[in-house]
């Protein structure tokens with residue numbers, strides 16, 4: 001996950017390959033609640049790991065459910081319909097799929113068994129309406145109190161005493177604001193069927209019907225068969241008398257069909273050479289958002305699929321503008337709004353009023369951000385109309401706000417796609433707060449970068465060169481961390497070559513022998529550790545002795561040549577920070593930002609001294625100073641790729657600077673370049 005303030009996505013050109021998607025949020029949280037209410041233990045496979053499931057799990061734990069992880073499987077032992085804890089305060093973040101059903105289930109349990117529970121969330125959750133659900137529960141006689149604004153969380157359900165729950169009358173609930181209210185009642189009301197059946201009657205046209213189908217499907221898996229009216233299957237639902245949640249034993253969570261929409265779109269936009277293959281969800285999905293596939297086909301995508309897989313490539317180009325009632329795919333429809341940037345006319349998406357009460361006001365947010373890309377957007381209470389920029393020359397790069405909304409971040413990342421090879425200006429986007437995708441898809445950007453193809457020249461590189469102990473490594477790794485970029489510590493490659501020379505007992509002066517070893521270097525970096533031929537060499541790599549030997553072997557042109565390709569391969573999405581001696585002069589001569597870092601030799605010797613001492617390695621300042629001078633001399637005067645600033649390098653003497661000041665200096669210089 002990119003836990004950084006912003007993520008710059010360079011212009012993307014095409015896409016291909018295979019992606020396995022994380023589990024569906026809607027299915028995950030429904031399964032968790034059902035398993036938590038059932039008697040016995042349910043083994044949940046492929047559960048989504050995300051913010052929203054984490055809050056649900058924390059709530060279940062607080063309510064006394066047993067949770068045990070066994071590799072990828074989560075074993076949930078439910079409370080069997082009996083409150084184990086009668087009081088709890090539950091924080092539910094921004095997870096509507098936790099807030100609504102837990103409110104209903106706990107309201108019923110508290111009323112029947114004398115409990116008292118407080119449910120709250122982040123400020124945005126306290127702006128998301130829940131009044132229709134509360135009204136429905138109050139009809140049953142459940143005591144519920146608003147703790148903030150009437151109609152919104154936070155709330156308290158139950159008052160610690162038994163309440164009179166009456167199920168004689170049908171419970172009426174509005175269906176035209178959010179289908180989650182009906183889902184919540186369907187999931188919870190089996191708890192109140194011990195004496196008689198309960199009917200839930202829907203007022204108004206039910207929106208997001210596919211989500212109700214997921215709910216009914218999962219209830220059936222947990223032994224509850226809801227009766228429906230054949231004439232009007234969405235008008236009323238009856239839970240039979242004596243309904244009991246029965247664990248199915250094992251249950252698999254499908255991958256998220258809404259998450260699939262980004263990759264279906266990617267295939268439609270960018271699957272020009274080979275398809276984008278999506279695994280974990282397919283045409284057999286129980287999720288309504290799978291019908292996004294039809295909408296994507298209508299826009300021109302070529303989609304094949306089967307049970308648990310989809311393959312998408314570009315069909316019609318440019319995409320065809322469409323006019324679509326999106327009631328059946330409310331979440332995935334956001335992806336169409338971004339695909340509309342690449343269409344041949346105006347795309348109109350209607351019946352999307354529910355967008356306004358999601359993680360953010362998604363109609364307003366989408367309109368604002370698409371305009372930044374150069375699109376013309378008209379928005380209404382329940383529709384959005386997107387007209388793409390007149391031509392690629394009208395395309396704009398932009399900084400995308402994401403509004404703490406995972407779907408805004410994922411959708412708008414697709415705007416970084418540039419269909420015309422070499423077209424200028426190429427469009428790049430900056431996604432603010434990229435970690436908001438953690439809500440449903442923590443590794444979304446990694447998955448995108450795994451499929452996206454770029455012109456290598458578009459992948460930005462920042463080079464940091466300078467003499468030994470100037471602080472290049474420290475500066476480079478912090479700048480890379482802040483930008484979410486890859487890191488190349490080129491010195492480590494020369495050091496590893498030095499170790500290989502040592503191990504092989506080769507002569508460091510024998511250029512051909514050393515070059516042969518460098519060419520076969522089996523070096524791997526994993527979680528801050530370095531492995532040479534499978535052996536952990538993290539410590540020996542950093543020894544001064546190794547650095548000195550590296551300085552000797554690096555003078556051979558053949559050795560430098562042998563390591564050249566290896567270094568170029570580090571230039572990957574979303575960008576690279578490379579540190580060394582010749583990053584800006586030889587390896588990445590066209591890098592848009594080159595820094596040449598220096599500090600006085602005395603300062604550097606002092607830094608290296610304290611660095612070594614702090615690692616428990618004995619060191620002597622005078623001999624270090626002598627070594628450093630010798631190394632500077634050798635690095636500066638060798639025939640090939642001597643240490644010197646590139647002509648266009650920014651010179652930075654950090655003798656009197658803190659590490660942070662150095663980092664800020666580079667980030668500011670980088671931001672200026674980007675403008």
Ligand SMILES: Nc1ncnc2c1ncn2[C@@H]1O[C@H](COP(=O)(O)OP(=O)(O)O)[C@@H](O)[C@H]1O
Pocket residue numbers: 466467468469470471472473474475607608610611654657658659662
């Ligand atoms: N202003 C500074 N910038 C970078 N590093 C510094 C600074 N001041 C002290 N140091 C310390 O200098 C030591 C050497 O830095 P390092 O990054 O290993 O250098 P290099 O990669 O250039 O050999 C580190 O222990 C680092 O913490």
Ligand SMILES: Nc1ccn([C@@H]2O[C@H](COP(=O)(O)OP(=O)(O)O)[C@@H](O)[C@H]2O)c(=O)n1
Pocket residue numbers: 467468469470473490491492494495547550551552554579580581582583631635
């Ligand atoms: N791009 C690079 C990086 C390192 N090197 C050589 O490899 C040695 C070790 O590099 P390093 O960056 O790990 O060394 P320090 O600067 O940390 O001492 C240097 O002294 C250089 O001689 C190089 O020639 N070219």
